[in-house]
Structure formats: C-alpha cells, structure tokens
Amino acid sequence: MSNELRPYVPTHPGNVLKDELQARGISQKRFAEIISISYTMLNEIINGKRPVSAEMALILEAALGINASLWNNMQSRYNLEMARRNKDNTSKLETIKRLCSLMAL
Template structure:
C-alpha cells in the first residue's frame, strides 16, 4: 500500500464525479435533473467550486450505485486538508486525556 503525500491536496469529489460521468451517455443537464439539483449546482461540484452535501452524496451514491459514504468521505478529506492549512487554531488549548473521556457520550439515532 502506498502512502499519500500529505502535502498534496486530496482530489475534490467533483473531479471524481466528472470522470465517472464521462463514461455515461447522459448529458450533464439530465444528470442534474436526475440528482434534483440545478445545472449550475452540478457544474459547481464538477469544477470543485461547490461541496458535496450529505443530500447530494446520497443522490450521487444512488445514481452510481456506490452509496453516499464514499462521496462524504471524499468531501471530508478535501475539507480537512484545506482547513488544516487555512485556519489558525494555535490559540485553542488541547484538553487533557482524562477530560476528553468525560466528554464522550453515547449517541443513538
């Protein structure tokens, strides 16, 4: 298994979606209609200018048959890489391990 270069930005999910759609004989206008989003919204995703939301991820995952998790993980990786470089959190203290354990609670859906 190869290790990803941490200095290289993860691929935006829109780029992967664009590659996936190239192999389909369906127009982007039709894809947007199927996904229930505007054509402009779809183009924004494909160009990496818009994020893939949970709702859009569910729709893309259904369309392509690979579920929403892949698309959400791709977007989360992309977002995390950028926020780690763009946001200064140096003034925020890190809690001690014992305090972290007390903050964790079980959640159910």
C-alpha cells in the same frame, strides 16, 4: 524529472463525479435533469465550488450506485485538508498548541 516529493493535493469529490459521468457517457446537463437539480448546482459541485452534502451523497448513491459514505468521506477529507492549508487556521492552531503545551508543564 525531479525526485522531489510533491505536496498532497486534495481531491474534491466533484472531480470524481466528473470522471464518473464522463466514463458513463452522461452529460452534466442530462445528469442534472435525471437527479432533479439545476445544471448550475451540478456544475459547481463538479468544479469544486460547492460541497457534496449528505443529501447529495445519497442522491449520487441512488443514481450511480456509489456508496454515499464514499462521497461524504471524500468531502470530509477535502474539507480537513483545505482547513489545514488555510493560513489563518494554521496561525491560530499553532498558538493553541503552544498555549496548551505550556499548561502541561
């Protein structure tokens, strides 16, 4: 096994939700029914295809007792990391940094 550092892989809050439901023995279908959303929407959140909105964070807080701020913070960190990894953003940000450093001279 290598001692190389592996790059940070952001965790979508849906992964945490999936683990939480499994730990509580609640199926995705049943949980979707309880919180009055479609199974498809819940499954997309769990699979990282849909973000956890502020409203959904409040629903998860009410249903699971896990603070809405935690869900929002996880989503925000995930979004920032994914934006940092976006090659279009990286190029644009490097250009902005270069241009702004020239202004400081």
